[in-house]
Amino acid sequence: DAKTTQPPSMDCAEGRAANLPCNHSTISGNEYVYWYRQIHSQGPQYIIHGLKNNETNEMASLIITEDRKSSTLILPHATLRDTAVYYCIVLNSGGSNYKLTFGKGTLLTVNP
Amino acid sequence: DTAVSQTPKYLVTQMGNDKSIKCEQNLGHDTMYWYKQDSKKFLKIMFSYNNKELIINETVPNRFSPKSPDKAHLNLHINSLELGDSAVYFCASSQDPIYNEQFFGPGTRLTVL
Numbered sequence: 001d002a003k004t005t006q007p008p009s010m011d012c013a014e015g016r017a018a019n020l021p022c023n024h025s026t027i028s029g030n031e032y033v034y035w036y037r038q039i040h041s042q043g044p045q046y047i048i049h050g051l052k053n054n055e056t057n058e059m060a061s062l063i064i065t066e067d068r069k070s071s072t073l074i075l076p077h078a079t080l081r082d083t084a085v086y087y088c089i090v091l092n093s094g095g096s097n098y099k100l101t102f103g104k105g106t107l108l109t110v111n112p
Numbered sequence: 113d114t115a116v117s118q119t120p121k122y123l124v125t126q127m128g129n130d131k132s133i134k135c136e137q138n139l140g141h142d143t144m145y146w147y148k149q150d151s152k153k154f155l156k157i158m159f160s161y162n163n164k165e166l167i168i169n170e171t172v173p174n175r176f177s178p179k180s181p182d183k184a185h186l187n188l189h190i191n192s193l194e195l196g197d198s199a200v201y202f203c204a205s206s207q208d209p210i211y212n213e214q215f216f217g218p219g220t221r222l223t224v225l
Contacts, residue, residue, distance in 0.1 A: 038155075041219075099160065
């Protein structure tokens with residue numbers, strides 16, 4: 001059972017920023033927020049992760065609110081190839097077994 | 113240079129048969145995983161191995177038996193295949209069990225007739 005809530009779908013115009021929200025109101029202090037995406041018929045792809053601070057890499061930026069109850073993944077200049085299902089995951093740190101629990105994700109469609 | 117590879121890509125078989133899916137990673141990672149993605153697109157972890165030892169075993173029928181001959185390989189053997197086993201199976205690897213940047217393979221689409 002995923003600990004996150006995401007909109008089922010979003011649209012974005014090519015070249016514009018795509019902002020994907022995620023709610024994780026029950027997140028614990030030591031739990032990370034991970035983002036993955038899955039392009040149609042491919043394996044999931046890691047994007048970014050963070051704990052408290054905002055993070056940026058070559059693919060995206062991750063903005064985490066101060067109370068850590070929500071976050072936003074930002075693709076600064078979306079392209080058609082960014083059309084995919086985006087998964088926001090709170091890493092389950094139960095015991096010593098860390099595992100990714102994928103929810104339904106957000107289907108982002110980038111339109112020309 | 114495929115980081116995580118799986119064979120075969122497609123597998124069509126009859127109910128009751130036994131089949132295996134192979135996975136190899138050339139990233140030097142210690143941890144490997146098997147996931148199942150069903151027709152509703154839910155992606156669920158099945159197993160995880162760290163340094164050839166089983167560390168995660170979700171509620172999976174014991175017809176499914178993973179085997180890790182070495183750190184770079186994690187194979188999945190399925191006995192007495194059932195219709196409900198039809199799905200896409202993804203292998204993944206990560207540096208260790210805690211650092212969860214996982215690299216996924218291209219998937220194996222299993223169809224049981």
